[in-house]
Amino acid sequence: AAEPWPENAALYQQLKEEQILLSDNASSLAVQAFLQMCNLPVRVVCRANAEYMSPSGKVPFIHVGNQVVSELGPIVQFVKAKGHSLSDGLDEVQKAEMKAYMELVNNMLLTAELYLQWCDDVTVEEITHPRYGSPYPWPLNRILSYQKQWEVKRKMKAIGWAGRTPKQVLDDVDQCCQALSQRLGTQPYFFNKQPTELDALVFGHLFTILTTELITDELSEKVKNYSNLTAFCRRIEQQYFEGRDKDSSATAAARPAMRSLLR
Amino acid sequence: MAKSMELICWGGDWGLPSLHPESLTVMAYAKFSGAPLTLNLVNNSWRAPKGDVPVLTSEDTVISQPVKILDFLRKQKYNADYELSAKEGADTLAYIALLEEKLLPALLHTFWVEAENYCSVTKPWFASRIAFPLSLYLPGKMSREALNRILLTRGKPPLFSLTEVEAQIYRDAKECLNLLSKRLGTSQFFFGDMPTTLDAFVFGFLAPIYKVCFPRVQLQEHLKQLPNLCRFCDDILTCYFRLSVSGHSPSGQDTADANLQKLTQLVNKESNLIEKMDDNLRKSPQHPPRKLTMLKLAAGGEESSPLNRLSP
Numbered sequence: 001a002a003e004p005w006p007e008n009a010a011l012y013q014q015l016k017e018e019q020i021l022l023s024d025n026a027s028s029l030a031v032q033a034f035l036q037m038c039n040l041p042v043r044v045v046c047r048a049n050a051e052y053m054s055p056s057g058k059v060p061f062i063h064v065g066n067q068v069v070s071e072l073g074p075i076v077q078f079v080k081a082k083g084h085s086l087s088d089g090l091d092e093v094q095k096a097e098m099k100a101y102m103e104l105v106n107n108m109l110l111t112a113e114l115y116l117q118w119c120d121d122v123t124v125e126e127i128t129h130p131r132y133g134s135p136y137p138w139p140l141n142r143i144l145s146y147q148k149q150w151e152v153k154r155k156m157k158a159i160g161w162a163g164r165t166p167k168q169v170l171d172d173v174d175q176c177c178q179a180l181s182q183r184l185g186t187q188p189y190f191f192n193k194q195p196t197e198l199d200a201l202v203f204g205h206l207f208t209i210l211t212t213e214l215i216t217d218e219l220s221e222k223v224k225n226y227s228n229l230t231a232f233c234r235r236i237e238q239q240y241f242e243g244r245d246k247d248s249s250a251t252a253a254a255r256p257a258m259r260s261l262l263r
Numbered sequence: 264m265a266k267s268m269e270l271i272c273w274g275g276d277w278g279l280p281s282l283h284p285e286s287l288t289v290m291a292y293a294k295f296s297g298a299p300l301t302l303n304l305v306n307n308s309w310r311a312p313k314g315d316v317p318v319l320t321s322e323d324t325v326i327s328q329p330v331k332i333l334d335f336l337r338k339q340k341y342n343a344d345y346e347l348s349a350k351e352g353a354d355t356l357a358y359i360a361l362l363e364e365k366l367l368p369a370l371l372h373t374f375w376v377e378a379e380n381y382c383s384v385t386k387p388w389f390a391s392r393i394a395f396p397l398s399l400y401l402p403g404k405m406s407r408e409a410l411n412r413i414l415l416t417r418g419k420p421p422l423f424s425l426t427e428v429e430a431q432i433y434r435d436a437k438e439c440l441n442l443l444s445k446r447l448g449t450s451q452f453f454f455g456d457m458p459t460t461l462d463a464f465v466f467g468f469l470a471p472i473y474k475v476c477f478p479r480v481q482l483q484e485h486l487k488q489l490p491n492l493c494r495f496c497d498d499i500l501t502c503y504f505r506l507s508v509s510g511h512s513p514s515g516q517d518t519a520d521a522n523l524q525k526l527t528q529l530v531n532k533e534s535n536l537i538e539k540m541d542d543n544l545r546k547s548p549q550h551p552p553r554k555l556t557m558l559k560l561a562a563g564g565e566e567s568s569p570l571n572r573l574s575p
Binding site for chain 2: 092093097104155160175178179180182183
């Protein structure tokens, strides 16, 4: 039974123009794409302290009725409990594959994004530190970003990525994109003709990588090597994001803003 | 192309060639691809393992992580994956990521963080294979690293407490096992009839859960409810590691045997008691047994030996 989706459902993320980082933007875009695919309207609210408001410490999170759910996995389950699901038409083996590919994206792409943002010194100095603490006055902005960097570095060390060079990380991104490209093949979506949460997740990450300018273009070049992936991103953007009349569609505003601010 | 390659890894017990998931993965892959590896099991010598085990040494190169070791073996033309299509190769990467994200935390927890398991099984086993005084320090360090890894990848900042996370990681692990079982279905290996990298990884992660006997075994019990995964592990053990299946769950077999023995002993004791009681009864003056015994002896001859004993 489909429960009614409230009108004032809101998705919280950090400030789009000045504060949000590559990995968080990717996660947020993935959730927005997923909700669009389910035809559930949600408005995007930007708050500087979104990370602290979130129940799990990660953005984005949605506020629906009187419930707050964060991160794509729990949001997908929450939406399913409300009666909307994109992956009902898949059989068991396909569902297993879908979950496996979602983990691949989380394991490799997300971790690579975090690494490049927080462990690559040049990027950290020029992009991440200024952006992360921008809503706050000095010295709070420096303290918060150092704290976050320390947290991310601890995590990298625990999973064994601390000793990696950026080149190795980029090679891993390439391998991941190759796997995604081979799985997608010539189909419009990953499974049949209908998009699923995997498509939303892949779109979120790849689109953000393609449209965010970092110090070098190496990361987006890796994705551009695979034409079916770029076509996939364009297709989803046209289908789900271009018709939106809301104040600023997530993508159109993000692109020039990011390009101008991130140099 | 036969360079001499040596693999340093943890040894095994309970019917497994190794208890350490990563070592087991590399060993399985070597068997599948036919690579000649000399195994150097970490034992009580002074050549202490420096952090990353398994380590492959081949002439001058030293390689430490399983993924890199497998890459190296492939470059040496020991490739178990050459029959896979591109899509199957992509699936392999995806499923390995699934294993690492969903199953590994629970595996680490069962081995290294769960207090009863760690103190009664893991720590003594590993400590017995490392030289003193490292044996006092290294298992503790491995346990702390495991806990750290679980908390940082699964815990919620800023408190990072374990109790919230435990239930979630076991749920995730059971779901992962269910997914693997559905993917395997009824086929012998994950991609047809020949084992590949994915089979090596799955075997490396599943076999320790399946075989090692812990006091707290919720994951093992869940795995035993998925018969195709158990069959998968047993098949690889019998075909590629030449270990007899009867050794597979020695404790299980032993307890069954022990129970059977106890039962037969009890039955024997009971029957002896009954015989003695009969003895006493027949010897007692109230009972006029002699006629009976005489009759029986006359009729039956040798068959009734207890009755023979009865005869005065």
